[in-house]
Amino acid sequence: MVVPFESSNPQTENVLIIDPPSLELDKWALNEFSNASLGDPRRTDRLIKIAKERAANPSVSLPQCFNSKAKLKAAYHFYDSPKINPEAILRSHYLKTQERLSQENVVLAVSDTTEVDYTHHSSKQGLGYLHDLNHHGFLLHSTLVLTPSKVLLGLLEQQIIYRDIDNFGKKHDRKKRPTQEKESYKWLKNLEAVAEAQKNHPSTLIVNVADRESEYL
Numbered sequence: 367m368v369v370p371f372e373s374s375n376p377q378t379e380n381v382l383i384i385d386p387p388s389l390e391l392d393k394w395a396l397n398e399f400s401n402a403s404l405g406d407p408r409r410t411d412r413l414i415k416i417a418k419e420r421a422a423n424p425s426v427s428l429p430q431c432f433n434s435k436a437k438l439k440a441a442y443h444f445y446d447s448p449k450i451n452p453e454a455i456l457r458s459h460y461l462k463t464q465e466r467l468s469q470e471n472v473v474l475a476v477s478d479t480t481e482v483d484y485t486h487h488s489s490k491q492g493l494g495y496l497h498d499l500n501h502h503g504f505l506l507h508s509t510l511v512l513t514p515s516k517v518l519l520g521l522l523e524q525q526i527i528y529r530d531i532d533n534f535g536k537k538h539d540r541k542k543r544p545t546q547e548k549e550s551y552k553w554l555k556n557l558e559a560v561a562e563a564q565k566n567h568p569s570t571l572i573v574n575v576a577d578r579e580s581e582y583l
Contacts (some may be wrong), residue, residue, distance in 0.1 A: 391422055392418060394418075394421065395414045395415075395417040395418040397462065398417065398458065399413050399414050399458050399459070400414065401457075401462075402454050402457070403454050403457075403458075404449070404450060404451065404455075406449075409444070409447075409449065409450065412440060412444050415437075416441050416444060419431055419432055419437070428442070456524060459520060459521055460520075460521060460522060462520060463511055463519055463520030463521055464563055464566060466511075466519040466520060467511050467522075467563065467572070468566075468567040468569070468570055470513055470570055471571065472514055472570070472571045473511050473512065473570060473572055473573070474512055474513070474572075474575050475509050475510070475522055475556075475559075475563070475572050475573065475575060476509065476510050476511075476512065476575040476576075477507065477508065477509040477510075477553070477556045477574070477576045477580070478508065478576075478577060479506065479507045479508075479552070479579070480505070480508070481497070481501075481503060482504050482506050483496060483501055483503040484503045485500070485502050490502065494527075494529035494530060495531050495534055496529070504526055504528050504529075505526070505527040505549075506524065506525075506527075507524065507525040507527060507556070508524045508525075509521065509522045509523040509556045509559060509560065511572075522559050522560065522563055523555065523556055523559035523560075525552050525555060527549060527552060529549070550579075553576060553579070556576070557574060560574045
């Protein structure tokens, strides 16, 4: 979770991951997600309330997180609604990340991919394969922005990637596919987001950081 902390630079509102009980969660959730355009201000209000509750207890299940049946039902309804656009939620956070990085002289935009493995969950559907057909889940490719002193400023870009089981074992065909259909396109999307942020905030030097996988485009 990305939250404010007191910076050694009085001109900079930096952020850091710290213990949730010490936070002003109402202020944090409102600041981070108030710009989420979900088609109805009541949905945005619900998002802010859910974010506050989840930030206070990020590692527990939904029934453990919400202290009433009404709140739990409202959360499930929010998550299940086809009217909720996840990208709109992320864009609100991206905007705040760019606001924070604009106050820095130099920041690092670090990208990497995480395997989210749901193999051992009994109730699952719509997932792709991971490193083999016996493991199921999705890939989460994230670009985190932080200062050289390791202060986290937030996400600049994030992608969820599902590997189609029908494409398993067809790596040799990747050179025939258009660039945008390749899994490695995630690195170009990351770079495009960094370039856009650099264009928007020319006074901040944004250094793109990626591992060797990004060379195989």
